[in-house]
Amino acid sequence: MDTLRLETDELTGLQNWPVLFNGNWSQWTDEPCAILFGETCGWENNEALQLKVGELLRSPEWPRLTPFRLGRGGFLVLAHSYSSEQALLLAQSINRILGENQFVRSPWESSGSQAAKVTWSIAVSEEGSWNLPRTLQEAISAVQRAVREKRFGSINGARSGGGNHEHDDFWVCSRRDALTELNLWSHTAALCSRYKDEPVALLLGDVDYQKSVNDIYGLPIGELHLQLIAHVLRRFESNDVAIFRIGGDEFLVWMRGHSLGRAKQLAEQINTQLSTLQIPIPGSDASISKVSLTWAVVATSARDIELKSILCKADELLRQTKDEQRGSVSAQRI
Structure with a gap:
């Protein structure tokens, strides 16, 4: 019974993290796996929140998880045979459910404005025999950076340190942009590599008159202008469509298995929805309307084409399109 109490956290029912390093911990690392580290910063x-996180991590809705509690507010999850997309969906689902619950702060808790969410880092191994201690250290460092930057509730990529990262067991999972909550563009390389044998279309969009x-305002x-645009863009995300913020006022839409015509149609649909936006100006009856992006759409069915080459073509086409007519869509097959 004493051993059981040491191995199991009494509040959440999860295993305590020292169990992970007792004996042969390679039993968890000889297979493809995603590792998620989370902190309930400020909570x-x-x-009640810790209990809820433990309940979600034990839910049968998410099989093949080995969850641990690390101290008061930390959680470590080994997600066996999970892809980066599945791991990201797990973290997003937990944060969404936490956001739907009302957690009341105790008098002794810090009084920040951050929501009751977990700040996550994710790393994914596509092969076995990965280095768990090193990866855990990198995962913790990624969350610490997010906390220092006050990106509470964000989902971040963790990368194992040392060596040539191009050949590392771990590749950076998509990380959410703090302002728009869209993916950061660094994940596109992983997507292109994973689906290199399928047709791909990229939509590069520049917000008109953002400067x-x-x-003026x-x-x-x-x-706020960018956040509302991102809110519209997120409506178009799906299993085959990923959306990224790649610069101050530029966005990238990555489409798997879609034709050039379908990609151009999507850009036009986005602009149609953006045209209905009315962005209020505080302290004034005025509002910003006629919101639009200028789009360059490129598509290819060629195998092993480099992401850099596709982006260069899209960027060149975007510059031409902006010179000709803002708010329009140009398309080109490469």
Whole structure:
């Protein structure tokens, strides 16, 4: 019974993390696996939230998980045979459910404005025999960086250190942009590599007159402008469509297995929905309307084409399109 109490966290029912390193921990690392590390930043003493996270990690809805509790507010999850997309969906689902619950802060808890969510880092191994201690250290470091930057509730990529990262067992999982909550562009390389034998279309979009919005109304309104645009873009995400923020006012839509015509149609649909946006100006009856992006759409069915080559073609086409007509869509097969 004493051993059981040492191995199992009494509050959450999860295994305590020292169990992971007792004996032969390679039993967990000789297979493809995703590792998720999460911190309930600012909510470490909230037992209701900790209990809820433990309940979600034990749910049969998410099989093949080996979850551990690390201290007061930390969680480690070994997600066996999970892809990066599945691991990301797990983290997003937990945060979404936590956001739907009302957790009341205790008087002794910090009084920040961050929501009751977990700040996550994810690393994925596509082969076995990976280095668990090193990966855990990198995962913790990724969450610590997010906390320092006040990106509470974000989902971040963790990368094992040392050596040539191009041949590392772990590749960076998609990381969410703090302002728009869209994917960061660094994950596109992994997607292109994973689906290199399938047709792919890329939509590169530039927000029209974003600099003028910033100059006239100020940065807060400019950021609101981008957030509302991102909110519309997220409606189009699916298993075959991933959307990224790749710069200050540029967005990238990655489509797997779609034709050039379908990709161009998607860009036009996005602009149609954006055209209905009315962005209010605080302290004024005025609002920003006629929101649009200028799009360059490129598609290829060639195998092993480099992402850099596709992006260069899209960027060149985007510059031409902006010079000709803002808010329009140009398409080109490569």
